[in-house]
Amino acid sequence: MNIPTLEKSPLGFDEASSSHRFVADLLAQADIQLDGQRPWDIQLKAPGVIDSALSRGNLGLGESYMNGDWDTEQLDELFYRLMRTQLGQRIKPTQLVYYSLRSRLLNRQTVKRAWEVGEKHYDLGNDFYAAMLDQRMTYTCGYWKNAQTLDDAQEAKLDLICRKLELKPGMRILDIGCGWGSFMAYAAEHYGVECVGLTISREQAEFGQRLIKKGLPIEFRLQDYRNEHERFDRIVSIGMFEHVGHKNYREFMTVANRCLKDDGLFLLHTIGKNxxxxxxxxxxxxxxxxxxxxxxxxxxxxxxxxxxxxxxxHNFGADYDRTLMAWYQNFEARWSSFKAQYGERFYRMWRYYLLSCAGAFRARELQLWQLVMSKQGVLGGYSRVS
Incomplete structure (x- = not known):
């Protein structure tokens, strides 16, 4: 890569500084240029972006993007290239030591803290998520094996889970982290089961009341999973385990074991890392x-x-890339309806979130696993469904 020879850029930072040169050389390994002309190249619009990224990692990079200090046409492609070449592992920002220690020493997913994600993320508003998601409001990875649209991919995922759980009419199902109830509604409609869903989002619980009014045998419980003691024929948890935290993994599994009948099946659907x-x-x-x-x-x-x-x-993590891009397209198409309410900074934040995650799944840095588990082993073996 050719480094600009200007002593000062029009923005006032030293284009030939050691940090600029170091980052330019590093990005070149991912075929990314600073102020290049390709859709995934980074356009610097204010001083301090490079130093912020070097000192504070993705926190600094993300905040400077939210502020409009840099831009790129294709954030998803930028992050795909960054992650596929694993550039992040070659930089050790000093502030990340704090996050590492905090993660290892503190239980950041206590019962009290667990409600924070519901209030901050899932309670943004049902209308906002309805505009971004599929018609069933399924906020997890779709299954695109034979699907062409987001609605089809999400229904295929829900049906895949029902078949993996071998649902039969009359069964009672526990959905840990039920979201807006998309799985429960689908399972009740198509497989004749009764469902109890746990959520820590008041917005989701209130939305769920609409499903109940349709006469479906569904119950929403606004409670933490650790407080559940009833026993069920089947248990499912779709896209909730990411909020559990490693200090609580054993307790989560203990609760699932406690609430599952001896001959039952438990399906866990979660994002994972390598x-x-x-x-x-x-x-x-x-x-x-x-x-x-x-x-x-x-x-x-x-x-x-x-x-x-x-x-x-079952790992179908590559499908999350396509799911996130479909959410992003819906978000962009309907943003005008929310612009006055949320503002430009939120727009850039949400864009950064969706597209950086799409890039991570595209690079196979992140995975999507579905695990089917039994308490004592299925006699004769479990038949794989796909």
Whole structure:
């Protein structure tokens, strides 16, 4: 990459400074240029972006993007290139030491703290999420194997889960982290089951009352999963485990074991990461999912030891890229309806969230696992569904 030879840029920072040169050389390894002309190149619009990114990692990079200090046409492609070449592992920002220590020493997902993500993220407003998501308001990865639209992909995912759980009419199902009730409604409509859903979002619980009014055998409980004691034929948890935290993984599995009948099945659907020695992204933690944490496959199986037999593991993480891009397209198409309410900074924050995550899944930095588990092992073996 050719480094500009100007002593000072029009923005007032030293284009030939050591930090600028270091970052330019680093980005070149991912085929990214500073002030380049391609859609994934970074356009610097204010001083301090590079130093902020070097000193505060993605927190600094994300905040400076929210402020409009830099831009790019294709954030998803930028992050795909950054993550596929694993550039982040070559920089150790000093402030990340704080996040690492906090993650390891504190239980950031206590019963009291667990409600924070509901208030900050899921309670943004049902209308906002209805505009972004599919018609069932399913806020988890779709299954695109034979689907062409977001609605089709989400229904395919819901049906896949029902088939994996071998649902039969009359069964009672516990949905830990039920969201807006999309799984419960689908399972009740198509498989004749009764469902109890747990959520920590008041907005989601209130929305769920509309499903109940339709006569579906569904109950929403506004409570933490740790307070559930009833027993069920099947248990499902779709996109909630990311909020549990490693200090609570064993307790989560213990609760699931306690609430599942001896001959039942438990399906866990969760985003996961490849490396165990990484900490929660500080920007995501601050602005999107407070107190969130991604598990590794090893931590999942360790937490379930002596409580469950893992019958099946299915990874379709690449489908999350396509799901996030579909959400982003809906968000962009309907943003004008929310612009006055949320403002430009929120727009840039949400864009950064959706597209950076899409890039991470595209790079296979993040995974999406569905685990089917039984308490004692299915006699004769479990039949894989896809």
């Amino acid at each position: 490396l165990s020695n990484t900490v929660t992204d500080p920007w995501i933690d601050k602005y999107i999912f407070p107190n969130g944490e991604l598990p590794t496959l090893g931590l999942l199986t360790e937490a379930s030891e002596a409580l469950f037999v893992v019958e099946d593991i």
